[in-house]
Amino acid sequence: MNARPVILHLVDDATAGGVMRVVEFIRTSADMATFGEHRVLHVKRGKLIAKPFDADILVSHLAVSWRSLPALLAMRASNASKPFLHIEHSYTEAFVALNVQNKRRFAALLKVSFSIFDHIIAVSEAQAEWIKSRGLCAPQKITTIQSCVNLEAFRNLTAPHGPVRVFGAIGRLDFQKGFDSLIVAFRACKNPELRLHIFGEGDQEPMLRELAGDDERIVFRGFAADPVTALAQVDAVVMPSRWEAYGLVAIETLSAGRHLICADIDGLNDHVRGGAMVFRRGSINDLKQVMTDLVADKDAAGNLSPYRQGRLLEERFLQGWAETLDLIGNRRAAVRA
DSSP states (O other): OOSSOEEEEEEOOOSSSHHHHHHHHHHHOTTGGGTOEEEEEEOBTTBOOOSOOSOSEEEEOOOOOTTTHHHHHHHHHHTTTSOEEEEEOSOOHHHHHHHOSOHHHHHHHHHHHHHHSSEEEESSHHHHHHHHHTTSSOGGGEEEOOOOOOOHHHHTSOOOOSSOOEEEEESOOSGGGOHHHHHHHHHHOOOTTOEEEEEOOOTTHHHHHHHHTTOTTEEEEEOOSOHHHHHTTOSEEEEOOSOOSSOHHHHHHHHTTOEEEEESOGGGGGGGGGTOEEEOTTOHHHHHHHHHHHHHOTTOSSOOOGGGSTTHHHHHHHHHHHHHHHHHHHHHHHHHO
């Protein structure tokens, strides 16, 4: 392997979501470039390319499935001499609980798929603990690298002053994000000074608008091309997700000095250390109470999260990659010896 290896990132999610934002951060970061030349290859989901790649290290950002497993095995065989890492962006304990009928069969899929890779990267501590507790891969094969993007613009936002009055919800308008429960909880808060701004698009928009009814305090703002601009308009963000591997909106919110309320689910629990407030998953009453308490707190103002100070999260991300690549390199060297 040369002094500056080529690291090829395989991606099958072309939407403008969290996966692509993390991959773009990796590709464009000057700090990440010290580990190698990061290239990105988009492949069609379920139609992987089984051929030798002109790269020194392969990194999978792919969604594993029974359908893609044969091609994934062929891809591994075609690149047998190269380290092959997998970042698990999708699956979590809550995802399985809510979406998988045959849980034993699904666990078998993950065990077989994870065995193909030299190393597994979990995007949150909660996700890593779930993978290890279910025996989905050997403990020594998994590392946690919490997802990250460039947070400088969020840290540069001025923190809100005065009491919390404007709540925000940012993300796809679909079942996963749980915005239906947020609207119900918000409507139960009768304070006429409150506002709820919903940034996003998705299939659930008609249903969510119906839930909002004639409550003029709830405003649908459409797709937020720039999350910095969206966060500048709110005092607090609510993430009532039904499952969430990590949640970039959470670290952006805390870095922007906004309050964060999230369900105690999956990787969202990782954000408590950064200043997030949690409510009991699925409980509209708990969510309403946390929102009410925050509104009543005269000293709330901006969130004094440690993520406001310096490049803590970016540095943690870089350190995680440095340690993982060193581990892979040492493990390969030991095998050759």
